[in-house]
Structure formats: C-alpha cells, structure tokens
Amino acid sequence: MSKKTVTIKAFRFNAETDYLPYYKKYEMEVGKDELILDLLNRIKWEHDGSFSYRRSCRHGICGACGIKVNGKATLACKQNAMDLVELFGDELVFEPQSQKRAVKDMIIDKGDFWEKHAAVKPFVEADVDPHPTSETIMSKEQVENFLDADYCIQCGACHYACPVIEVNEDYLGPAAFAAAYRFTVDPRDDAGKERLETTAELGSGVWDCVKCFECAEACPKDVNPIEKITKLHNMQFEQGVAKRNVATKHAEGFVRSIKKFGYLDEQDIVLYSEGLGVVKHLSEAFKMIKAGKVHPFDIAKKKMPRSKNLDEIQKLIEISQKNEL
Amino acid sequence: MSQLKYALYTGCTARESTPELLSSTLAVAKKLGIEIVLLDEASCCGASHLQDFDEFLSLVLNARNICYAEKLGLPMITICNTCQLNTVMTKERLDNDPEMKAKVNEKLAEVGLEYKGTSSVRHFLYALIDDYGLENIKEKVEVPLSHFNIAPFYGCHNLRPSHIHYKHNTPLAPDSEIGEGGGESSIQEVELMEKYTHESPYTPTSLDSLIEALEGKSVDYESKNKCCGFHVDLQAPETSNALSGTALLDAIDNNADLMVTPCPLCQLNMDLKQESAGKQLGRDIELPVLHMPQMVALALGCSKEEIGLKFNVTKATDLM
Numbered sequence: 001m002s003k004k005t006v007t008i009k010a011f012r013f014n015a016e017t018d019y020l021p022y023y024k025k026y027e028m029e030v031g032k033d034e035l036i037l038d039l040l041n042r043i044k045w046e047h048d049g050s051f052s053y054r055r056s057c058r059h060g061i062c063g064a065c066g067i068k069v070n071g072k073a074t075l076a077c078k079q080n081a082m083d084l085v086e087l088f089g090d091e092l093v094f095e096p097q098s099q100k101r102a103v104k105d106m107i108i109d110k111g112d113f114w115e116k117h118a119a120v121k122p123f124v125e126a127d128v129d130p131h132p133t134s135e136t137i138m139s140k141e142q143v144e145n146f147l148d149a150d151y152c153i154q155c156g157a158c159h160y161a162c163p164v165i166e167v168n169e170d171y172l173g174p175a176a177f178a179a180a181y182r183f184t185v186d187p188r189d190d191a192g193k194e195r196l197e198t199t200a201e202l203g204s205g206v207w208d209c210v211k212c213f214e215c216a217e218a219c220p221k222d223v224n225p226i227e228k229i230t231k232l233h234n235m236q237f238e239q240g241v242a243k244r245n246v247a248t249k250h251a252e253g254f255v256r257s258i259k260k261f262g263y264l265d266e267q268d269i270v271l272y273s274e275g276l277g278v279v280k281h282l283s284e285a286f287k288m289i290k291a292g293k294v295h296p297f298d299i300a301k302k303k304m305p306r307s308k309n310l311d312e313i314q315k316l317i318e319i320s321q322k323n324e325l
Numbered sequence: 326m327s328q329l330k331y332a333l334y335t336g337c338t339a340r341e342s343t344p345e346l347l348s349s350t351l352a353v354a355k356k357l358g359i360e361i362v363l364l365d366e367a368s369c370c371g372a373s374h375l376q377d378f379d380e381f382l383s384l385v386l387n388a389r390n391i392c393y394a395e396k397l398g399l400p401m402i403t404i405c406n407t408c409q410l411n412t413v414m415t416k417e418r419l420d421n422d423p424e425m426k427a428k429v430n431e432k433l434a435e436v437g438l439e440y441k442g443t444s445s446v447r448h449f450l451y452a453l454i455d456d457y458g459l460e461n462i463k464e465k466v467e468v469p470l471s472h473f474n475i476a477p478f479y480g481c482h483n484l485r486p487s488h489i490h491y492k493h494n495t496p497l498a499p500d501s502e503i504g505e506g507g508g509e510s511s512i513q514e515v516e517l518m519e520k521y522t523h524e525s526p527y528t529p530t531s532l533d534s535l536i537e538a539l540e541g542k543s544v545d546y547e548s549k550n551k552c553c554g555f556h557v558d559l560q561a562p563e564t565s566n567a568l569s570g571t572a573l574l575d576a577i578d579n580n581a582d583l584m585v586t587p588c589p590l591c592q593l594n595m596d597l598k599q600e601s602a603g604k605q606l607g608r609d610i611e612l613p614v615l616h617m618p619q620m621v622a623l624a625l626g627c628s629k630e631e632i633g634l635k636f637n638v639t640k641a642t643d644l645m
C-alpha cells in the first residue's frame with residue numbers, strides 16, 4: 001500500500017472579503033513519503049491558486065509553516081502525511097494555528113506571539129568587548145544546560161496549542177518562557193534577573209501555567225517548554241526573585257504540609273496560600289462539608305491521615321531541601 | 326489469568342477529600358480478584374507544585390515512594406493522573422541520569438532506602454485494561470450501564486507528555502526490561518507513531534473502551550482530552566473556571582448524562598466548581614462527575630457504601 005485516497009478539508013477564509021470562514025474539500029492520492037507541506041502545495045498547484053499558507057525553508061528551520069491538522073499542532077514541512085492518516089483516518093482537516101487570528105486560509109496574524117516573545121528579551125544582553133582577542137568558550141556542561149531550548153524556531157506551535165493563551169490575554173506563553181530560560185542560563189548574559197522578574201509576575205508569568213503539557217506535545221523541535229517553565233520556577237526561589245504571593249506560598253506550602261503529615265493537608269494549604277483571601281472559597285468549602293468530604297471539626301481537631309515512617313520523610317526534607325521562600 | 330497483585334499509591338486526595346475514590350478502587354479490585362497492598366509509608370507526590378519550589382526535594386520524596394513498592398517486589402499503581410505523571414517523571418529521570426540517581430540515593434541511604442528502578446509505575450486504568458483485560462471485565466458486569474451517555478474526561482497527566490507515558494502506561498513489561506527506560510532524551514529518538522500506539526493524546530481510546538465494556542454509551546466530544554485547569558485554581562480561578570466550564574458544557578451539549586475521569590483532581594475541579602464556572606460562563610451547569618473506579622464499581626454491582634456516590638458534590642446518588 002504505497003498510495004491512499006485522502007480527503008482534505010481545508011479551512012478557507014479571507015479577512016478582507018469573507019464574513020465567515022468555510023471549509024472546502026479536496027480529494028487526492030497521497031504517497032507514503034509525502035509531507036503535509038506537499039499536500040498544501042498540491043491544493044494550491046492542482047486545485048486553487050488562491051489557497052494561502054506560509055512556508056520558506058522546507059527544512060524545519062524557518063518556523064513559518066505551522067498549521068493544525070485535526071487539531072494537532074503540525075509543522076507542515078516536517079510531518080509525514082501518512083502518519084497523520086494513520087492517526088486520524090483518511091479525512092485530514094487543515095486549519096490555521098489559531099482560527100480567531102486567521103488572515104487568509106492558513107495564514108494568521110502572529111503579532112501576539114512576537115510581542116510576548118520580545119517581552120522576555122530573547123537575546124544575550126552583555127557588555128562585550130567589540131574587539132575581543134580570544135573566543136568566549138562555553139563548557140560542555142554550560143551547553144547542556146540549555147536543555148535544547150536553543151532549538152526553538154519560533155514556529156508558534158506551542159503558543160497556539162496552549163489553552164491559557166486562549167483565555168488569559170496577558171499570559172506570555174510557552175515559547176516566551178522557553179526563550180526566557182534559554183537566555184537566562186546563557187553564561188554570557190546579564191539580564192537574567194530581569195527575565196526572572198518578568199516571568200514571575202502573576203497573570204502573565206509562569207505561575208499561570210495550568211501544566212497541561214500541550215506545549216511539550218506540540219513542539220516539533222522537542223524543546224519541551226514546560227520543562228523550562230519548571231526550571232524558571234525553581235530559579236525564582238534560588239535567586240531570591242520569588243515574592244510571597246498565593247502561588248509561591250502554595251508551592252512552598254507543600255513542604256510545610258508534608259513535614260507535618262507526609263500527606264498534603266488540603267484544607268491547610270488553601271488557608272496558608274490565600275491568607276485572608278480564603279473567604280472566596282467559602283461556598284465551595286460549604287459544598288464539601290455538605291457532601292461529607294470534609295468535616296468542619298477536622299480543621300480544629302486535625303484528623304489528618306499520616307504517612308507511616310513519617311520520621312524518614314522529615315529527615316529527607318531536612319537533608320534535601322535546597323530552596324526557601 | 327495469574328493472580329494480579331499491585332502496590333497501590335493512593336496519593337493524598339483519595340485519603341482526604343475524595344474518600345469515595347479509595348473505597349471504590351478497593352471494591353473494584355476485590356470484585357475482580359486483584360490483590361492490593363496499600364503503600365502506607367508513601368508521602369504526597371507534590372502534585373506538580375512541590376517540583377516548582379524544589380525540584381531536587383521532589384525527586385527524593387517521589388523516589389522514596391517508589392522504593393516501598395520495590396521493597397515489596399510489586400508493580401506500583403496510581404489512581405490519580407497527577408500522581409502518575411509525577412512518579413514516572415521521577416522514575417524517568419533517575420533511570421536515565423546515573424549522576425542524579427546517585428545524588429538521590431545518597432539522601433535515601435540516610436534513612437536506609439535505595440532506589441533501584443525495579444518497579445513499574447502505571448495508572449490503575451491501564452492495569453485494568455491491559456492486565457485484567459476488557460473482555461474479562463465485560464464478563465463481570467452485573468449492572469450494565471446501558472441507559473447512560475457517559476462523557477470520558479481523560480485528564481492531561483495520563484496523556485501528555487506522550488514521550489514519557491508511552492513507556493510507562495503500557496502493558497506490564499517483563500521484569501528483565503523494567504528499569505531500562507530511555508529518559509527524557511527519548512523525546513528526540515522516538516517516532517511519532519510509536520509514542521501514540523498505546524494511547525494517543527489526540528485520539529485517546531482507553532476510557533471510551535472501558536465505558537463500552539461496561540455497556541455504557543461513550544460520548545464523543547472535543548474537550549475529552551483537554552485540561553480542566555485545576556492547577557491554577559488558587560492564583561487564576563478565571564482560567565480554571567473557563568477551562569472546566571467549557572469542557573462540562575461541551576459534554577452536556579453532546580447529551581452526556583454523566584462524566585467520568587481517572588483523575589481525582591479533575592474530578593474535584595469539575596464536580597465542585599460547577600456553580601462558579603457556570604456563573605462565569607453565563608450558563609447553568611449540572612452534570613454528575615464520577616471517578617473512573619466509581620463507574621466500574623457501579624457496573625460490577627458493588628455496594629452503595631463502597632461506591633460512595635453521596636460524596637460527589639453534584640448530585641450523583643440517582644445514578645444507582
């Protein structure tokens with residue numbers, strides 16, 4: 001089986017002339033080595049010359065050809081078409097990365113992506129000698145510490161797969177965070193503290209990540225942005241940038257609780273993280289009491305389960321904890 | 326079938342705000358003749374938050390949890406997606422980074438433990454499907470769920486990142502292969518389709534096929550593999566409400582009578598916050614949300630006490 005008949009349902013829209021988008025179907029024989037980009041080309045060359053999409057390098061380097069296929073973030077020039085037929089069946093749906101940002105067919109206005117990317121200073125900021133007499137050599141460890149964040153091609157796949165981008169317009173997003181990490185760990189750079197402060201802000205920073213791992217799944221270059229987000233969280237504490245707020249107290253509060261019980265004290269962590277803000281959880285607390293999930297007197301009596309061998313846990317925290325708030 | 330036996334890592338939620346999860350899990354195991362040993366020594370996995378504060382401490386505590394399953398010589402199972410992911414992320418790291426493993430073991434040695442990497446770690450959902458088998462479950466159904474449209478809600482941390490799950494949430498590997506994982510480096514070495522064969526994060530099937538095995542009708546809806554937003558509920562409740570509310574409404578609009586999830590954090594968020602999510606989105610939301618083992622226990626004819634529907638916040642007792 002080297003060829004297969006596939007129906008492509010493509011999103012069509014011209015922001016200048018169309019009131020609403022629509023889908024158009026194209027049937028074609030697809031060979032086992034064809035890429036999604038080949039299919040985009042064939043729509044344009046064999047069916048409709050007005051069909052629009054971005055591409056340039058055809059080598060997975062320029063980051064221009066990102067689209068969604070059946071909802072999956074896809075770099076068109078890197079993705080084998082048959083793999084997706086195997087995954088989704090013989091109807092492939094081609095859509096732009098973000099429908100609400102569509103300008104023409106697969107082409108979107110990526111302005112928000114670039115603005116947010118720029119907000120983390122995605123470049124090395126350093127006082128460099130304009131006439132160096134020797135090279136700046138990085139050690140193997142220093143290079144490994146990039147954790148491949150330097151492979152990012154700014155394709156936007158992670159950004160437009162991230163659910164928080166859709167509901168919180170301030171959120172900087174996974175690509176910006178990966179870049180913030182990449183330049184902050186660069187040994188030549190001096191702007192790390194500033195980047196950590198930017199990404200520590202509530203609302204726009206890393207604490208608003210829902211940890212859905214969509215970005216890790218979406219990235220065609222395996223940058224694994226969420227891994228860098230975890231690093232940025234840790235670096236905030238290591239470098240004394242973390243401010244005491246509901247999110248940082250929540251993260252730190254786990255240690256407090258585990259030390260006492262081994263388990264998380266689910267009521268205490270809310271009280272501790274929120275402080276006086278806890279009143280906004282009262283209606284939910286009441287619902288939990290009503291369902292018998294928590295007992296109002298537990299809070300006073302501390303009828304908490306405890307891990308066996310709790311002393312081991314306490315000892316391990318004592319000798320392993322590195323960060324403080 | 327040889328007797329199945331697992332070390333159960335309960336996590337905190339099943340011991341606190343969702344007692345119905347633990348009782349229904351144990352009831353299902355009893356009905357199916359699966360032997361369970363509770364890991365009472367285990368601590369909290371950090372629920373993906375501790376690692377944001379102190380990554381190394383999180384590795385040490387999670388490694389300690391796995392040690393207790395290893396000491397029993399048993400495969401470990403979890404009943405929470407987030408526990409599952411945190412535990413396997415630790416396992417991946419230690420099995421593939423000898424230097425980190427040594428550092429962690431240096432700490433563990435102080436309390437007389439050693440992490441070896443000999444126990445597999447899987448979610449109960451996959452133990453049921455892959456070890457016990459859907460065909461065998463079908464035979465045990467006493468109360469078919471045939472009059473229910475059931476919306477499966479998979480929960481992020483059993484689906485993504487696939488480059489980790491494809492190695493762990495898969496059928497029990499022979500002893501000889503356990504402990505030889507490929508590490509996060511495998512993110513670059515594995516073909517896309519290899520990662521997606523057991524469970525694809527874009528077209529997941531496990532929960533759907535479990536529902537069908539219990540003779541329920543599984544609801545197909547777009548949000549089934551999306552995030553519920555639980556992890557920002559304190560600092561960004563609007564985000565959390567928007568995500569959970571959208572998924573609940575999607576299920577309701579596709580005629581779901583109830584929702585089921587293998588993750589107690591999803592369950593809590595989706596069950597408890599329906600009123601506030603509904604307010605934010607401007608629509609009434611009312612949909613019972615069951616834990617995966619509660620649904621199985623219902624179909625296997627377990628007792629009312631074991632299933633514990635009275636603990637569900639959105640009224641679910643009528644389902645019996």
Ligand code: SF4
Binds near residue numbers: 173
């Ligand atoms: S893990 Fe965080 S950054 Fe990545 S897609 Fe999810 S919310 Fe966005």
Ligand code: SF4
Binds near residue numbers: 155178223
């Ligand atoms: S991190 Fe990956 S998905 Fe995101 S912009 Fe960079 S290359 Fe694209």
Ligand code: SF4
Binds near residue numbers: 406481588
């Ligand atoms: S609670 Fe939400 S974010 Fe956490 S695992 Fe479940 S779906 Fe994912």
Ligand code: FES
Binds near residue numbers: 061062064066
């Ligand atoms: S065309 Fe440049 S990345 Fe695809």
